[in-house]
Amino acid sequence: MIPEFILSNAPALLIGVPLLGAFLSPLIGRLSRDARALWVLAIITLTTLIGYLVAFLAYTKGTLIYVFGAATPALSIPPDSGGIPIRIILTLDALSALMVIMTVTVGFSVIVYSLSSDSRRSGLEAYYTLFLLLIASVLGMFATGDLFNFFVFLEISSLAAAGLVAYKVEKGRAVEAGLKFLMVSAIGGVFFLLAIGILYGQYNALNIAMLAGMIQWTPLDKLALVLIIAALAAKCGSVPMHFWTPDAYSMAPAAVTAMLVVVSQASLYGLFRFCFTLYGLALTYGVIGWALIVLGVLSMVVGVTMAIPQKDIKRLMAYHSVSQTGYMLLGVGVGLAVLGDQALLGSFGITAMEGGIFHILNNALYKGLLFLTAGAIILRIGTSDMNRMGGLGHNMKWTMILFIIGALAIAGIPPFNGFASKFLIYESVFAFNPVLSIIAMVVSILTLASFVKVFHSVFMGPQLPEYADVSEAPGSMLIGMAILSGLVIITGLFPEFFVQHLIAPAAHALADPSGYLAAVLGGA
Amino acid sequence: MKRELSVLIILILGAFMMLIPLGISFGEPGHSAMDDYFIRHGQEQTGANNIVTAVLFDYRGFDTIGESTVLFTAVIGVGLMFRKLMRGDADENE
Amino acid sequence: MFLNLPLVVVVLLALIGIATILLKRNLVKIIFGVTILTSSVNLFLVTLAYREGGIAPIYTLAPADVMVLPTPHALTLTNIVIGVATTALMLSFAVIIHRRYGTVNIDEIRELRE
Amino acid sequence: MLMRMSKIVRFAADLLYPGILIFGLYVIMHGHLTPGGGFQGGAVIATAVALVAVAYSYDEVLAMVRKLRFIVQESGGLVLFLGIALAAVALGTTVFANYLANTGMLFGLAVPFGPNPGELNTGGVMPLMNIAVGLEVWGALALVVLYMLSGIREKEA
Numbered sequence A: 001m002i003p004e005f006i007l008s009n010a011p012a013l014l015i016g017v018p019l020l021g022a023f024l025s026p027l028i029g030r031l032s033r034d035a036r037a038l039w040v041l042a043i044i045t046l047t048t049l050i051g052y053l054v055a056f057l058a059y060t061k062g063t064l065i066y067v068f069g070a071a072t073p074a075l076s077i078p079p080d081s082g083g084i085p086i087r088i089i090l091t092l093d094a095l096s097a098l099m100v101i102m103t104v105t106v107g108f109s110v111i112v113y114s115l116s117s118d119s120r121r122s123g124l125e126a127y128y129t130l131f132l133l134l135i136a137s138v139l140g141m142f143a144t145g146d147l148f149n150f151f152v153f154l155e156i157s158s159l160a161a162a163g164l165v166a167y168k169v170e171k172g173r174a175v176e177a178g179l180k181f182l183m184v185s186a187i188g189g190v191f192f193l194l195a196i197g198i199l200y201g202q203y204n205a206l207n208i209a210m211l212a213g214m215i216q217w218t219p220l221d222k223l224a225l226v227l228i229i230a231a232l233a234a235k236c237g238s239v240p241m242h243f244w245t246p247d248a249y250s251m252a253p254a255a256v257t258a259m260l261v262v263v264s265q266a267s268l269y270g271l272f273r274f275c276f277t278l279y280g281l282a283l284t285y286g287v288i289g290w291a292l293i294v295l296g297v298l299s300m301v302v303g304v305t306m307a308i309p310q311k312d313i314k315r316l317m318a319y320h321s322v323s324q325t326g327y328m329l330l331g332v333g334v335g336l337a338v339l340g341d342q343a344l345l346g347s348f349g350i351t352a353m354e355g356g357i358f359h360i361l362n363n364a365l366y367k368g369l370l371f372l373t374a375g376a377i378i379l380r381i382g383t384s385d386m387n388r389m390g391g392l393g394h395n396m397k398w399t400m401i402l403f404i405i406g407a408l409a410i411a412g413i414p415p416f417n418g419f420a421s422k423f424l425i426y427e428s429v430f431a432f433n434p435v436l437s438i439i440a441m442v443v444s445i446l447t448l449a450s451f452v453k454v455f456h457s458v459f460m461g462p463q464l465p466e467y468a469d470v471s472e473a474p475g476s477m478l479i480g481m482a483i484l485s486g487l488v489i490i491t492g493l494f495p496e497f498f499v500q501h502l503i504a505p506a507a508h509a510l511a512d513p514s515g516y517l518a519a520v521l522g523g524a
Numbered sequence B: 001m002k003r004e005l006s007v008l009i010i011l012i013l014g015a016f017m018m019l020i021p022l023g024i025s026f027g028e029p030g031h032s033a034m035d036d037y038f039i040r041h042g043q044e045q046t047g048a049n050n051i052v053t054a055v056l057f058d059y060r061g062f063d064t065i066g067e068s069t070v071l072f073t074a075v076i077g078v079g080l081m082f083r084k085l086m087r088g089d090a091d092e093n094e
Numbered sequence C: 001m002f003l004n005l006p007l008v009v010v011v012l013l014a015l016i017g018i019a020t021i022l023l024k025r026n027l028v029k030i031i032f033g034v035t036i037l038t039s040s041v042n043l044f045l046v047t048l049a050y051r052e053g054g055i056a057p058i059y060t061l062a063p064a065d066v067m068v069l070p071t072p073h074a075l076t077l078t079n080i081v082i083g084v085a086t087t088a089l090m091l092s093f094a095v096i097i098h099r100r101y102g103t104v105n106i107d108e109i110r111e112l113r114e
Numbered sequence D: 001m002l003m004r005m006s007k008i009v010r011f012a013a014d015l016l017y018p019g020i021l022i023f024g025l026y027v028i029m030h031g032h033l034t035p036g037g038g039f040q041g042g043a044v045i046a047t048a049v050a051l052v053a054v055a056y057s058y059d060e061v062l063a064m065v066r067k068l069r070f071i072v073q074e075s076g077g078l079v080l081f082l083g084i085a086l087a088a089v090a091l092g093t094t095v096f097a098n099y100l101a102n103t104g105m106l107f108g109l110a111v112p113f114g115p116n117p118g119e120l121n122t123g124g125v126m127p128l129m130n131i132a133v134g135l136e137v138w139g140a141l142a143l144v145v146l147y148m149l150s151g152i153r154e155k156e157a
Helices: A004-028 A033-061 A094-115 A124-143 A148-166 A172-203 A210-213 A219-235 A244-251 A256-277 A287-307 A315-337 A342-381 A399-413 A417-433 A434-459 A475-493 A494-512 A514-521 B004-019 B020-021 B032-045 B051-059 B062-081 C006-025 C027-049 C069-100 D008-030 D038-055 D060-063 D067-090 D123-157
Strands: A064-067 A087-093
Touching: A004 A033, A004 A064, A004 A124, A004 B062, A004 D067, A033 A064, A033 A094, A033 A124, A064 A514, A087 A124, A087 A475, A087 A514, A087 B032, A094 A124, A094 A256, A094 A342, A094 A417, A094 A475, A094 A494, A124 A148, A124 A256, A124 A399, A124 A417, A124 B062, A124 D038, A148 A172, A148 A244, A148 A256, A148 A434, A148 B062, A148 C069, A172 A210, A172 A219, A172 A244, A172 B020, A172 C006, A172 C069, A210 A256, A210 A514, A210 C027, A219 A256, A219 A287, A219 A475, A219 A514, A219 B020, A244 A256, A256 A287, A256 A399, A256 A494, A256 D123, A287 A315, A287 A434, A287 D067, A315 A342, A315 A417, A342 A399, A342 A417, A342 A475, A342 A494, A399 A417, A399 A434, A399 A475, A399 C069, A417 A434, A417 A475, A417 A494, A434 A494, A475 A494, A475 B032, B004 B020, B020 C006, B032 B051, B032 C069, B051 C069, B051 D123, B062 C069, B062 D067, C006 C027, C027 C069, C069 D123, D008 D123, D038 D123, D060 D123, D067 D123
Parallel strands: none
Antiparallel strands: A064 A087
């Protein structure tokens, strides 16, 4: 059914197709608006299909590898090299596949949403080009098995995201937010490259699987790990470097903000990948795990306390994303802290990691949905100040319903997916350390309170005279939001199915890197 | 206060980074198996005398397309920033 | 220690870059700081490539001699281009900010501060 | 001041422009034999564009070159690069395989191990990729120069 050459080259096409689309879209974008929309839609549809194909292959056939430039895609180690992988190897295990699913799903709905939400702005061909580049770079970060290649895609995502954050150049604050984001990303990128240099200088390898087998936990390795964690934690908006998040998230167009959530998850993925797979064999004690836990708890608490007094709806949501990032760090950090101890790992460590990873997926879905609803509101009434909103429930019923779904999901109310992943985190973290679990629950309650307040001030109350003729959001925006809300509901209603088939393999792949290493190093 | 904090950060960072000259010795790379492979086989496999180019475009060609893409991204971003200012551009519709 | 002088220079250069970023108030100088930091990493990568008495890994009319490692050179080239791209984008942001606010002093332009 | 420079400077720029262009193209073409390659050569050529942009006034530069040309060049170079890499799929190998090396066809002369004087007709897909990257970098850096110039120009007015 699917041609053989697509099956065997799927991982390369996953990144190649959006790149090709991006390279051509400045030219095609000049033809006409319809041509541009069609082109972008075609490329993102194709990327989505390839993404699902790759994920399906990775889940069914085990870790998928693709060696660039070798005679066959699986020839990771040339016979005459003496057991060393010399080329760039894409390595997709279950965790990467899960992230690819998340990216293409959110990317597709966000592009559909964007077709009408931003249709009246200028510079749209550049906007869509950067959007496709952003999606391609995030996919590249998830797919790659090479440290330096990860760095290159990290930089593409930084530049593309910074350009998109500063998209509304007429507002000086947007440019400022873009510059702040780019500055943090650039410095983070430099530190990341320094870490790569340190590892390369010691072991003469860049492949993650190859390095994982060689790392000996010398002082320099520790320095490299600290640099990697610092760089990627700054990029994913965890607490000590969270200051760029509210600015960037609130100044970017809504569709971009939804995608920025995925970009920050990509850095989080990198953080987990390097802690577990790269250093997993060498890591014998829980200091790093505790570092992630502390970062996570701080992010949760600081994020939610900063969110409550905010008056700008997108700024408020941005602080909530800092707080949600904390949950993921907490869940996976607990798993990392007990990684050496098989008994503890089996009793609650894996569950905690499942919770954290499930939360990454869920957060991308409901957070994207929330930002998109905020964008729809801002598009219709022209302000993001919640004090000037009110009574919108009368005119924007669908948006209101979608907002309720997202808000209940982020607050962890039962039938929605936020509850499913938070519950996994609560129960497993309680077994690890009850105090952390209680903090997590309190943060969740505060989140609920904050969103009840938002809901009340935006949608409830009498219809305001100045918004009497506000109409419902346009069709394609509703479609984009409906896709995400449908997924929020489905993952919330059948969490066991998702945990069992998608999340658990990913958590096991993270906890036990042997499959990942064998796929690369055992391929000779 | 902020200034003192900055100086403190720089000093701590400097202390940690001095591990690099202590741990890596200049001029004597410990392992060099991957690079020796490139030097020994690069010429025959790719036909290029310049091994750096062979690494750049053949063995690590995927990095190079990423690198070109970074430049492309930056140019698109710069164009986005200056889109209101660029004159002599007939098809800018605003 | 003395033989590792190039690596010490790398550290010093990186610290100069970080100090510029943290201590200067002028946006353009901060961007220069990022550039210096990038250069220090470039120097670090090139330093890693060196092998005692080695020549450039290019066979065109080369003397038969030991060659330095080629991979770090490729990585350095990549990072130089990435650095150029980042600097270009940051400077264009700075140009726009200067047009909006009429200054590049970060104490005066921070509207986004809470 | 963004007025044009004196006649001497303009004449010198005119004189240097073809020289820099040829040197840049040489660096691009010999990327697989000597130090250099697409990035370096493209950057060299872009300096020629920058030189002309400095010597003449902004409006004169815009009359000489069109922005669209550089956009086409930039996108075209990248598409060519990716196309060369992806063409390997059609030939049954993997992306970025060097399917022209050692075949005896275009740039396909086999090279034995060891120092040699250098033969241009080697390197497989590498010279082609160098040309593609050279075009891209040329277009990209020239565009950056033009965009930045437009940003400064409006301010003076």
